[in-house]
Amino acid sequence: MLLLALGLGGCAHYTALPLAKAPPSDASLHRELAQALPQLPLKTQGIDFAAPLSGEAIAQIAVLLNPDLRALRKEKGLAEAQVFQAGLLPDPQISLAADFPSNGNGQLFTAYNLSLNWSIGSLFTRPLDLRAARANARSVRYDVAWREWLVAGQARLQARSLYYLERQEAIARDAAQLTGKVWRQSEAELARGDLDLATAALRRAAYVDSEDRALALARQVTKAHAQLLQTLGLPPDVHVRLAPPRLRETIPAAEMLDRLALRHRLDLAALRAGYSAQDARLRRAILGQYPGLSIGLTRAADTSNVQTWGPNVSLTLPLFNANRGVIAEAEATRAKLHADYTARLFQTRADIHALVADLQRLRREIQLLREQVPALQAEAQRLDAALNEGNVTLLDYETLRGQALSKSLQLAALEQSFAEQEVALELAVGSPWATWKTP
Template identity: 35%
Template sequence: MKIKSCWFKSVKSPTKRNSFILLNFLFCAVLTSCAIYTPKPLTDLEINNALAITRAESVNQQLSKSNIEPIDFNKPLTARQVGVLSVITNPGLKALRAKNQIAEAQVFDAGLLPDPVIMPAYEIPTTTGNGVTPAYSLWLNWDIGSLATRSLKKSAAKEQQKQISYDVAWQEWLIANQAELLATRLYYLNQQHKVIEDNQGILKNYLDEASPYLATHNLSPIDYNQQKANYIDIVDQDKSIERLIQKTNFELLKTIGLPPAAKISLASDYIEPSSLSNESELFKYAKKSRLDILALEAGYNNQEIQVRQAVLGQYPHFTMSMYPGQDNTSNGYFGFNVAFDLPTFNRNQGTIAIALATRENLYLEYISRLHNIRSDISSISSEITWATKQKTIMNSQMEGLRKTDVMLKQEVNSHNVTLPYYINFHYGLANKEVRLLSLQQDLAEQYIAMQITTGKYLNESQTKNK
């Protein structure tokens, strides 16, 4: 009872009453500023909505925010449009973009001042006597040492945010180009399939019409068996390319973020990119603008700050405390102290060594990445040069062969050339047409590989609707 009365007496004084009110106010302010927990369970409804196909309106709304021309989904999509679409609808990229929000939260956290620590104490005397009263104190500790590195922490968090942002953008670039490459590949595979199917139809019609003549010995078995072997071979080609088309289509749908059963209509025209710049200019552009290089630079700048922080960590770290109170004889007091560590043995040398080694690792990784880019540009450029020359040679040859094919067909109708002879020639021409399309496909894919390597579109009007 005595202790209780002493406590109420201390509260009744004006100074103590004000202190009590202030403490209650601070306590209420802290409670009202606290974040509130909101659950987000993995329900089937939420998951099904997330896996649903993104609506066209939603896609174009996001494109308009980025000042990109909207996509007309009533028309077949170009390879470039497929790449743009995949950036918005790819599920993996949606998850990666959440890292940007984490990085923003880390910048916000780094900019916050350290919270003070309040330690109230109340001492009840265990012996009684004249003038003996309960003692109390209110300690207020504040880590003032962290203020010295606050600006560095915030700068480091901003560099990390830039690194994450560039990393996410780089993944978007890779996904867009992967979708464009698959769409381009699908275009050329369909062109090859069309040539093979046409040739297969010609051979099948010949075999169906020639079979009765073989039984009556009015047709050479050698000619018939040769065309039959050609037919079997072209059927195998047809099955192989159908399987490749199906596989490429599945990969394209997966990259875009569409379900396996979805249908996508691709444009039936493809415009080849214009000529490339020289390798030196391409490397300069890649070094300056490639997003993964910018991410590495931001990561290196972040590590530079980490080294500075580690060096500062070898100096004393200060903590300040203030503690007003009252002793057990009712005498009030106000105390003040500063605590700091003595860098005698550790001196943060281990952290400094790790920070320096990490910086050196990032530097060498940066140099290695530039070396690989330069080598890749040279290798792809060489492949493009070779493929371009081969395509020029084949195009010059195909022009004469196509004219000959038309002439032989007319001679067959005039009965000046036998049908088996024409079919043999046409079969060889069809194989050359497929090889030419395959060469053009390789060339187109090499251009896209150069886009990825340099981080820039080689031709803004590379694809168009017919």
């Protein structure tokens, strides 16, 4: 009874954990953010939502508040619990049996059998169980950190996309206002008879095209803003202002980035740790083919009150099963993890080389457009003045103005692609651009 009381005293107790009946409120999200900000580096603690947010601040907010990441981080607790479980030794087993005489001359005694057994096979497998559990815990930690890195990068990519979409919308909106002003003037001139119908129709078509372009970009901005808020884990009514991204002037060599990725990619580290855990499980399965051993003590008495005691040993004879199925499954799983790691290495290298080549191409296109766009805009301003003086045809003016607008939007779109590909390259390498040591 004393042993039973001591055992029950160390038992865990049930505690209810009810599910939420509604999404977290805006106030609770802001409260969580305020509590989490002191954990950040000093340079990012003072996040001001009223001011333009940098890419680093966007990434920090996403890691802190993204709901999927908050749920994923619970897996680390599960992995640590598995390590704890692997380190525990099996409990001893005690059994008691009694035989009560039902007939006789009254000189018979109650027979009993009391035995205490303990399986010592776990003493041989415990180191491998611990090794597998610890390697699995490392794999989970690396995997969670990798997912955090991906979500942070996704938030930065969405923020850059939103910034350049807002810039394109502003360009299209300015063009729509200008063409709208020209069209309204044309309507007045047409009513006075100072303008022909074909010219007025041409100006109206230019205004409609500009307005449609601006509205299409506005829809893209609204969608991109909603996606960013969802990734950040912020309420849908929050307005986020973004600081201009800083585009890189130099692009590192792909071969150097391959070596960096091998050191910094957390998913590769997770796969290596997972492979180590599976290798330990295979060794554990191989040990399972040997006889299982249990030892114990037995105390007994028969109905004539002859009392005995002595040790007992039990073995599991590996005659039919011999753990062969478990061994085969463990070997196949290890082979699959080996192939997965090799495939991930190949895909990482291919992604890095493709992104570097794409960035180099985009850089050349951007440099060319940066030389062309200012000249086209200046020429359009000169033609605008000449058009008011009647020294140039409307067709020539609209053609040049349309080219200037098209090239301006194309430049903004290329800069958006370059900014997004920069973040994609950081994600492929597994570390921020600023940490790369370029020659």
